Structures are given as structure tokens and as C-alpha cells.
Amino acid sequence: MKRSKDPESQAQPKGLSRRGFIRGVGLSGGAVGLLHPEGEAAPAPAVLGPGPVPITLLVNGKPHKLEVEPRVTLLDALRDRLDLTGAKRVCDRGTCGACTVILGGKAVYACSVLAIDAQGKPIQTVEGINAGGRLHPVASAFVNQDALQCGFCTPGFVMAAKAFLDRNPNPTLEQVRKGLGGNLCRCGTYVGIRQAVLEAAKQMRGGARNV
């Protein structure tokens, strides 16, 4: 079944299926049928929206209850509702990576995840990994290597780099160049970023704090 292949839908709380969401925001029955041919036979899920619905997001270790329309992205929920503005809105279409957060241990573009779909999994933002005035080794390496200019892509890069290093603690330069291909910078800070990720890897292997 299509749904069983979708890891994100497995983590959803009861009554909040993607199918329910799609119906809730009022797509036509034909479109639902196209997306979910099994939809006709399944029991009717609770309709959500189109108005605001209560959701709970587990952000940086704390649950946050808020009410958003089902169409609100995780990015807009973080920025506009929780004032967590580290993740930036740049392309808003899953290209540039400036909105990268870590959802359930995986780097995601927060502009391309709906807030209601982000429930039930831990969400880490750039504020979370740098909490308490202490910089995460990745962030600190970005400062040391001057891997930033205007800084607007930087939080996304920091989060992408952290997720990358969590899976590849000892990368080669070549792996860094491939592994951070999902983020874009306009000022041209890639030379510093390459060095920063290698420096952070070294620091983190050496037993520095690893959130």
C-alpha cells in the first residue's frame, strides 16, 4: 500500500492522516481519488480544516500547542507562531535549504512539510542546538572559518551540516561537497563552509558536545 511506504504518515497521531488533511483543505474528490485510489474503501477519517486546527509540535524538547490551518507549513508555524525565526523563508519551494530543520533525526526543508504532519516527531531548530548561549560545535566552526556573510542561508546550512555529521562523523572533503548539496548561498560562503564542516567533524569526534 502506498501509505505503508511513507515513513512520515506512520508517525502521525490517530485521526490525522494525510488523506484526511487533503480532504480537509477541500481538494476535489477526483483529486483525492487520484492521489489515493484506495480512498473509496477506507473508513472516512475526521475532516480537518479548512479553519485552524489544534496541533502539538515537539520543538527543541518542549511540546508547543498551537492552532493552525492545515495548509500552514512547519516553517511558517515555527516562524510566525513560535517566533523561532532561525529557519529562514527564501525559496519557499524546497530548493534552497535555508529553512532546514531536523525532524525525527532527518534534515528536512521546513517549507515543504506541513505543520500538522510534523506532529509526533522531535523537531530540532538552530535555536535548539545552540541553546543556553553555547554554540554547537558546527555553529562555532562556522564562525571560526568565516563560513557566513549576510548569514541568511547560515542557519539552514548549520542544521544541514549537523544532520550530515550525525550520519557521517568522519567525512572526506568530497563527501562534504556532495552531502551539503541541498543548500544554496548567494554571498558565496562555500569555501568557508567546507572547512567549517571538516573542523566541526574533528571537534565532535574529539568529544565536544554533540546534541
Place this chain on the structure above:
Amino acid sequence: MSEPNYRWPARDKRRVMGTRVNRIDGPAKVSGRGKYGSDINQPGMLFAALLTCPHAHARVRSVDIKEAQALKGVTAVEVMSGPGTVIQWAGTEVAAVAALTEEIARDAVRRIKVDYEVLSHAVKEEDLKAAGGRSKPAGEVLVGDPDDAFKKADVISEGEYGIPVLQHCCLEPHGQVVMWKGDTIEYWPSTQNVSGIGGDLAQSLSIPAANVHVRQDHVGGGFGSKFSADRWGVVAAKLSKASGGRPVKLFLDRRTELEIAGSRPSGFARIRLGARKDGTIIAWESQSWGTSGPGGGGVAATQLPYVFVNIPNKRVNHTGVITHTGPARAWRAPNHPQASFLTCCAIEDLAAKLNLDPLEVFDRNFQYTARPEVYRAQLRKAAELSEWEKLWHPRGQAGPGPVKRGLGIGVATWGGLGHASDCRTTIHPDGSVEVELGSQDLGTGTRTVIAMVAAETLGLSVGQIQVKIGDNRYPPSGGSGGSTTVGGVAVSTRKSTMNALQKLLEAVAPALGVSADQLEAVDGRIQVRGNPAKSLTWKAACQKLGVKPIVEMGRNDPKNPMGMISQGVGGIQIADVSVDVETGVVKLNRLVAVQDCGLIINPKTAESQVYGACIMSICGALFEERIMCQQTGRFLNADMEFYKLAGIDDIGEIIVHLDITPEHDARGVIGLGEPPVVPGIAAIANAVANAIGVRVPRVPLTPDRVLAALEGRRA
């Protein structure tokens, strides 16, 4: 006491300036704590959205906002292009809505009904013959006798080259949060112009400039496009007022950002060079054209020939082409990258025609530049760093195999004189120091440079200086354009901190039993010159002030640089590329940048400017272009998926060499933001020609263009 000697300390006496300092706003930016305009959330804040015109050329017949106004949650609707307005480019703002949430604002925009009379449009300029009545000839510039010189030339080389319109594509879109309550406006823009943008907004709203309070901690890119309040600033203020003074957030979405918030003029040219056998150019003739949008424009022909300005015989013609496209704005080194590309490609083609090493041809013709010896030395250095002697080969002789390697040269020039800037320094009796300027840090490291100059002057560490910028209530400083910021703020900070220090020395002189002019500030102490034993700690010295802080001003006046700043730099870049002639894919192996730069305050952030500029050039040479559709009049790739920027794996190796020498240092501080963004596109285009044996006439050098050029050769 006489006026202090503000001059920079001798190179060997500097303790802070010239060292590699981490940028002081780095921690705020990497942790997400730093707030940009688009991050501002205010209590009761509303969200605004724009309705933009889908047509490139149209007359607005009517705008019906009733249904939008009726939507629950909408607080105000403003019409920006009313009936009768003639729209000149797609993306033009027609109306704006403020609502409780962004989602509601977008819904309301969809409810606005606009009736357009669609007019015929023209959005392309590559083919000058097709421009017809849209052409605006700029008049001929004639120097010497080019006709005679071409007759006397041993060789005539001709070529046609083109560089398209590019977009600024700032990652933080243009926009602002603004609150117009009563008589006053609180304004959080995304701007390069903290001290000036409030007055611009005030003028559009017919209120006193004094009533607009501008604040901005950080800006997510500008590159020349963020100086004015713009129509979106004005409408956001009106929406705020119409919503009872609630703050309104309005930032452009990505498509609109790319369509209307800034572009760089295109430049196309047919160039003919007459030269002697040894490569000495004796005649230049160019017919260039391009567009800046509705005004015609295009790359400024006054920049041709670029750098080699003293070629004795020249005929220069330019035609602006009017298009129904978003208008141009200043783009990091306006006109220079295009002019460098057009000029350097023509010279490289001349060298190839003469079977000469372009190194030799460029060198020979540096006699026509303002600073021949600087360019010659830079070319030698760049050749050394790029292993020219080992890797260069005559055009097209890259050897067997489908992957061909080649090298190419580009040149630059820029001004970079520091702008007018005022600075206020406060030394508090507890020893804390504030330095305030109505400036901004575009990511160039301005904050850090200010702190370093202040620390140097006061004998303190960088961490002891509180730099306060980004507020128009601080003393005014120029907008950040033309690479003028570093010179401006460095001098005003130097003078202001030195004036403050003088007051402090006068206050502590009695305690140390000498006159103030025998005292100096070194290593966190005020001491008798050369005698650390007779000293007070900084803190103890400041306590002598009693309860009253010292507040002193300092000003940079560009008309009287006092030997502390100057202008005029060169710069040479050499690119090393590999081109797969079967796929057409160009891979950058290496880009070498040699740059003179005057006195460098922070080598770390200065190098970052050059790295970044090189990467921007790589984007322009290989990836970026605005693609207009003549059928629809729309900008086809107005998103970040298809308006392509280089990624971290696309840039090869970049080698930066800053000419930090006593001679350059003696010139004082010179801006560095723009010059290194100039030569890279030319260098890469020339390297590709060298590799594959034919000129690819247009950038970006995409696989289809490379393959087409190769086909042309075979045909």
C-alpha cells in the same frame, strides 16, 4: 592640544588592525538569534500579501476589491495600480491586502478582480535587428582615427559576445515590517541604507523624515538592490495606518522578488580589434546593446573598452533596447563584470588569432591602462598561482580525449572611496565603550571592522567595544554601495575614538603627573609613553571621569581623505576549466584571484569578500540568467529551482591572493566588495575558449551553448 594625528598607525605598530578576527556578529547569525527584518514579530502584527500583474504590458481597466475586503480577518486593502495605469512589466504590484494571517491575506488577494486591457509586449533584446522601434541609440564616441588605424593594422579580429540580464536574488527578499501609529512610523526594513531609507519612505508618505524610526540588525543580502523604501514599503505603511496602526509585515514572495526587485543590465556587443603582429591593439570598434528594462539602457558603453581605456583609436556605439521587464538596479559593480567580459573576450580572441600567448597580449596592452605596473605584477602573480606556464596551451590544443582543459584571463578596476560617515564614541566612567553609526553590515564584516579600528585606537580588545549600528537615530552614515562603507566607517570611527581618547588622556593626565600629550593607550592601559610602569588600567583611568561619560564625534569627509582612504584598484583573475566536449559540461577546476586592496583591516573577512565574489562570478559564468518568454511576457525561471546558482560542489578550488604590501597599505583603506566580482566571468569564458578551441559567444556557458559552439566549428 592640537588636533590629534588621526593617521593609521605604522604597520608594525598595529595590534588589532591587520589581524584575523572572527566576525563579531557571527555567533548571533549562526545560532539563529540574529534578527533580520523578515524575522521581526511584533505584538498584534498583521501579514500583507501583494496582487501582481500577470501581463508584461497592460492597461488596468478596473480593480474590484470588495470581496477581498469582505473576507473575515482582512483589515485593509490598498489599490496600487488603479484604473488607467499602464503596466510595463509582469509582476507589477496592483493591490495589497493586510490580514490577521498570511494565509488569509493570500486568500483575499485571490478575491480581487482586475480587468486588464492586454497590450502587445516585447521582452527580448538579444537580437538587435528585431528590436526595431524599441532601439535607443546612445550616440557615437569617436577617439583618434579608427578607420585609418584598421587600415594600418596587421590583423583584424572580430567577435560577438553576450551576457544576459541577471537577478540579485537576495536570499532575504525585499520587504519590511512597518507600524504607522499616530504621527510616527516604526520601520524594520531589509536595507543597505539605514540612514537614508527613512527619509525616502517619509517623502513618499509626505510626513517629516524625523518621524520615521529605522531599525535593522542584519540584512539578508542586497548586492545593490536595497537602497529605497520602494512601493511595497509605502503600501505596507498605508496598510498599517488603515488597520489602526497595527504593525504590518510585507515581504515579497520569491517569484515577485525575482521579477521586480532588481536585475542587472544585459550586454551584447560586436567588437572589432585592429592590432600589430605583436598583439599591440591600435584600433577598437564596438557596437553594443542591451536592456535595463523599460528605460532601454543596457551595459554602459562608456565602460568600453574596459580597463584598456587609452587605446588610441576608438569608435564606440551603443543602443539601449526597451523591454517590458522588471527594471535594473545597481548590481555589485554596476556595468563592470559585463564590460570586463566583453573586452577580455575580444582580447583573448585577438591573441588566439595571432597565435600568441594571451598573457603576453594582455601584458603588452596594459600600457593603455591607468596602472600598467600594478596589472603587470598582478598578472605575473596570477600566472604563477594558476601554473600558467605548465598548464596553458594554444587555443584548441588541449590534446586527445573528450575532456579538454583550458585557462583564461579577466581584468578588473574599481573605485571604492569611503563615503561620508559620522560616528559617535562614548567612553563611560565604568570603562565600557560604545561606538554608534547609522550604518549596516551586509555581511561584509562592517561591524567587526568598526570594532577593530576602535580597539586599535583605544588600546583595548575587540570584545571591549560595543558596536551599535542599524538605527537611523545613530549618527548618519552612507548607504552601502560602491564599496564605500569600509573606508567611510573606518575613518569616522578612527577620528571619533581618537577624539574621545584625547579627552580621556586629558582627564587622567594629572593623576599620572604628566601632560596629556605624553600619554598613550596600550594593551588596556593608559601609560606614560614608552613607560608601562607609570600607568593606570583602562578601568581605573575611566573612573577619573567621575559621573560624566565622554561623548565625541568623528567624521569621514570623502573630499578630504587625509591620506587615510583612497580609491582605484585593479585585479586579475585566471580561471582553469575542464570541458567535456561530448556533454558540453564545463567544470571549474580553479579560479585564482589576485587583488590589490589598500590597507586591509581584517584579512579574514576581506578574503571572504573575494571568495564570495569569485563564487558569484562562477554563478554568472556557468549557471545564472533570466529567461524571458516572448509568448507570455513572463520571466520563466523566477524561482530558485531554475534560476540557477552554484552549489557547494560547483565551485572547484578558489585561490585568493590579496596584495598586502607596504606600497598598497600606504594608500589607506579602499573598498573591496565589488572589484573581485568583476573579472571572473571573463576569465571563465576565455578558459573555455582556450579549452575547446572555439568561442562560446554567450554566457552562461551551459552545455547546450557549448555544444552549439562546437557544432558551429564542425559545420
